[in-house]
Amino acid sequence: MLSGEDTLSLVEQHRNEVFIRDSLPNWLAFLGYFALSVVAVITIPRMFPELKWYYAVVAYLLAPALGFSNAYGSGLTDINMAFNYGKVALLILAAAAGKEHGVVAGMVGCGMVKCMTSISADLMQDFKTGHLTLTSPRSMLIAQIIGTAIGCVISPLTFYVFYNAFDIGNQDSPWKAPYALIYRNIAILGVEGFSALPMHCLQLCCGFFAFALVANLMRDFLPQKYGKWVPLPMAMGFPFLVGASFAIDMCAGSLIVYIWHRIDRSKATHMVPAVASGFICGDGLWIFPASLLALAKITPPMCMAFASTH
Numbered sequence: 001m002l003s004g005e006d007t008l009s010l011v012e013q014h015r016n017e018v019f020i021r022d023s024l025p026n027w028l029a030f031l032g033y034f035a036l037s038v039v040a041v042i043t044i045p046r047m048f049p050e051l052k053w054y055y056a057v058v059a060y061l062l063a064p065a066l067g068f069s070n071a072y073g074s075g076l077t078d079i080n081m082a083f084n085y086g087k088v089a090l091l092i093l094a095a096a097a098g099k100e101h102g103v104v105a106g107m108v109g110c111g112m113v114k115c116m117t118s119i120s121a122d123l124m125q126d127f128k129t130g131h132l133t134l135t136s137p138r139s140m141l142i143a144q145i146i147g148t149a150i151g152c153v154i155s156p157l158t159f160y161v162f163y164n165a166f167d168i169g170n171q172d173s174p175w176k177a178p179y180a181l182i183y184r185n186i187a188i189l190g191v192e193g194f195s196a197l198p199m200h201c202l203q204l205c206c207g208f209f210a211f212a213l214v215a216n217l218m219r220d221f222l223p224q225k226y227g228k229w230v231p232l233p234m235a236m237g238f239p240f241l242v243g244a245s246f247a248i249d250m251c252a253g254s255l256i257v258y259i260w261h262r263i264d265r266s267k268a269t270h271m272v273p274a275v276a277s278g279f280i281c282g283d284g285l286w287i288f289p290a291s292l293l294a295l296a297k298i299t300p301p302m303c304m305a306f307a308s309t310h
Contacts, residue, residue, distance in 0.1 A: 015131055022136040033064075044108065050101035051108045055093055059112045062089055066113060067120030073234045074121035075128075078280070081238075082121065083179075086114030087186055094190030102191035107183055208233075253279075 037060040045053045066085040074080050087110065094106025123144065130140045169177045212233035219230045239247040253276075260268040 050104035063116035082118035089113035091190040103187040106187040
């Protein structure tokens with residue numbers, strides 16, 4: 001008679017066997033990335049002459065490291081931070097291209113890096129789902145290729161219709177496109193170089209970068225009973241970007257999971273993913289009615305805000 005843990009172990013072994021049996025060879029990944037890089041390096045500078053071919057090469061050299069970091073962070077938090085990695089590339093390429101072509105070159109390079117880092121996180125999440133559902137990685141990759149090919153046709157058409165149907169970019173319209181203004185200003189900042197950054201900005205960035213490296217080394221090399229108390233720098237960084245409400249949400253969710261595990265560990269192990277999926281789906285579906293309410297200028301009766309007392 002097998003216990004619950006033994007049964008779970010057998011199921012996990014079966015998942016691993018299916019996933020490894022149909023895994024993709026590494027040479028295919030390297031060859032595919034190289035081939036697509038060559039195509040992009042040739043075609044994108046022709047579409048945007050401000051972006052020289054060697055800047056496209058730099059973008060494709062930056063993308064794997066940034067994509068790995070984004071996939072790792074997305075796995076920890078289920079939040080895709082590709083736009084932040086794109087901003088890093090935007091600053092670097094805009095500063096390198098100079099004042100004449102820096103804005104356009106930086107924004108195009110930002111789009112390239114952002115797309116590559118974003119798809120790396122999405123693909124890893126899809127592979128994780130495939131692992132849980134006993135789906136062949138090869139079948140999933142073929143489906144991804146078909147979907148990407150369809151998207152190459154559907155996405156431009158959708159954008160064309162949307163762009164012509166609404167007054168996109170007008171700051172007095174509902175479709176302000178605020179990110180366009182933000183990214184353009186970042187590109188302008190990058191053209192002027194790091195000297196245009198606020199005082200001590202670069203020093204703070206380097207200091208906390210070093211802190212993140214040290215914290216990760218401590219988590220990996222200290223004994224388990226000490227290393228588990230070292231905070232994750234990746235998780236620490238997200239509240240700085242999305243606000244304190246994110247930290248409160250994470251804390252509340254973690255507390256519920258902790259209490260549930262203390263009350264009934266076996267049931268919590270099976271039910272926590274289902275409850276989490278319900279929270280995520282419900283929050284995602286609410287975006288549409290929330291947008292309609294915002295357009296109608298209807299505000300909720302109560303909201304939480306954090307304001308400085310100084």
